[in-house]
Amino acid sequence: MSDESTRVARLLDAQAKAADLFAEIEKRSLVAAGRGEREVSDRIRDLANEMFGTTHYWHKRIVRSGANTLLPYKENPPDRVIAADDIAFADFGPIFEEFEADFGRTFVLGDDPVKHRLRNDLPEVFAAGRRAFEADPDITGKQLYAVVEQLAAQAGWGLGGWHAGHLVGEFPPENDEWADAEARIAPANDTPLRRDDRAGRRCHWILEIHLVDLERGFGGFYEELLDLG
Numbered sequence: 001m002s003d004e005s006t007r008v009a010r011l012l013d014a015q016a017k018a019a020d021l022f023a024e025i026e027k028r029s030l031v032a033a034g035r036g037e038r039e040v041s042d043r044i045r046d047l048a049n050e051m052f053g054t055t056h057y058w059h060k061r062i063v064r065s066g067a068n069t070l071l072p073y074k075e076n077p078p079d080r081v082i083a084a085d086d087i088a089f090a091d092f093g094p095i096f097e098e099f100e101a102d103f104g105r106t107f108v109l110g111d112d113p114v115k116h117r118l119r120n121d122l123p124e125v126f127a128a129g130r131r132a133f134e135a136d137p138d139i140t141g142k143q144l145y146a147v148v149e150q151l152a153a154q155a156g157w158g159l160g161g162w163h164a165g166h167l168v169g170e171f172p173p174e175n176d177e178w179a180d181a182e183a184r185i186a187p188a189n190d191t192p193l194r195r196d197d198r199a200g201r202r203c204h205w206i207l208e209i210h211l212v213d214l215e216r217g218f219g220g221f222y223e224e225l226l227d228l229g
Contacts (some may be wrong), residue, residue: 014096018103033084037142061093069219072161085110089221106220122222160210207220
């Protein structure tokens with residue numbers, strides 16, 4: 001098993017590669033009007049293979065647009081064609097050298113000011129959530145979820161999912177802990193986020209911000225490492 005410094009370095013390297021991928025997605029305008037969500041997902045997959053060699057994923061590749069951006073991860077909506085004035089997000093979990101990345105960003109097509117405000121609020125809510133995590137060494141998953149929920153409401157949005165993040169590490173996990181509530185930043189998790197897992201490894205976390213506007217019928221998504229980087 002890798003020592004902790006090696007684990008941290010590999011998790012950060014995996015995220016850096018994911019960030020490079022998403023920068024190239026934007027540079028090449030892969031999220032574009034007239035393309036279906038599955039087509040865009042496949043184009044991103046092909047781009048990742050071009051940049052890093054054959055890339056595998058530890059969770060399903062997600063590209064959602066319009067009303068589909070309201071839906072939580074577990075849903076599998078019908079393919080939708082992206083419109084000229086749409087909002088869309090991509091959520092990819094590539095595996096690099098057996099370590100997981102989990103990265104999500106939102107794209108706005110057109111000039112709708114509310115959609116632009118939502119996209120701009122996502123990293124702000126993320127940063128405020130991270131500050132809350134950093135300020136409290138004993139913060140639990142339940143407490144951080146409540147903070148994120150409050151931050152979203154203060155910005156005028158709702159939350160789109162039942163949790164706001166999860167454990168991240170080696171792939172595949174060596175135990176079934178990730179199926180438990182304690183593996184999530186969620187109301188059911190009363191355990192401190194700063195702890196060791198059942199294998200004796202330090203827990204590392206992804207923070208997910210899924211903001212939604214139910215009245216207008218769209219949402220946005222932003223995620224990356226919480227405790228590293």
